[in-house]
Amino acid sequence: MSLDTVVEDIKEEAHARAENIRDDGESRAEEIVSAAESDADEILEQADQEVEREIEQLREQRLSSAKLEAKQKRLEARRDVLGEVSEQVEAELAALEGETREELTRTLLEATSEEFDDGDDVRVYGRADDQELLESILEDYDGYEYAGEYDCLGGVVVESDQSRVRVNNTFDSVFEDVWEENLREISNRLFEQ
Incomplete structure (x- = not known):
C-alpha cells in the first residue's frame, strides 16, 4: 500500500465521517427546530387561552359593573319617585x-x-x-x-x-x-x- 492510498483512505474516511457528522447535525437541527416549533405552538396556544380568559374576565367585570350601575340608577330613580310622592302627600296635608x-x-x-x-x-x-x-x-x-x-x-x-x-x-x-x-x-x- 502506498502512501497515496493511505492518504486517500484517510481522506475518504474523514469525508465519510464528516458526512455522518453533517447528517447527524442536520438531523439534530431538524429535531431542535421541530421541538422549538412545537414549543412555540404550545406557547402560542397557551397565550391564546390566557388572552381568551382575560377577555372573558374583563367582559364579566364590565358586565357586572354595568349591571351594578343600572341597579343604582333604578334605585336612584325609585328614591326620586318616592320623594316626589312623599312631597305631594305633604303638600296635600298642608293644603287640607x-x-x-x-x-x-x-x-x-x-x-x-x-x-x-x-x-x-x-x-x-x-x-x-x-x-x-x-x-x-x-x-x-x-x-x-x-x-x-x-x-x-x-x-x-x-x-x-x-x-x-x-x-x-x-x-x-x-x-x-x-x-x-x-x-x-x-x-x-x-x-x-
Whole structure:
C-alpha cells in the first residue's frame, strides 16, 4: 500500500465521517427546530387561552359593573319617585282645609290629651295658619292654651310642666310613621314588576 492510498483512505474516511457528522447535525437541527416549533405552538396556544380568559374576565367585570350601575340608577330613580310622592302627600296635608282639617286636628289633640292629668296647665303649639282653628278647639279643654307656632304641616305639639311630657302629634309625625311602616308596600305598588 502506498502512501497515496493511505492518504486517500484517510481522506475518504474523514469525508465519510464528516458526512455522518453533517447528517447527524442536520438531523439534530431538524429535531431542535421541530421541538422549538412545537414549543412555540404550545406557547402560542397557551397565550391564546390566557388572552381568551382575560377577555372573558374583563367582559364579566364590565358586565357586572354595568349591571351594578343600572341597579343604582333604578334605585336612584325609585328614591326620586318616592320623594316626589312623599312631597305631594305633604303638600296635600298642608293644603287640607275646613271640616277635614278641623276633624283631624281635634282627633290628634284628643289623642294627646290622654297623656296629661286633669288640672295640668297644657300648652298647645301648632302651625301658624292654624292658630284661629286651635284657639277655637281649645275652648273645649280646661287648662289648655295656644302657646305659639310650631313649624309643621298641621296637627299639634302639646306639653305640660306638671306632667313633664311633650307629645308631638303633628301631621308630619303621623305621616312619617305611616310612611315608614308602609314604605315597602308603597314601593311595591309604585314599581310592580
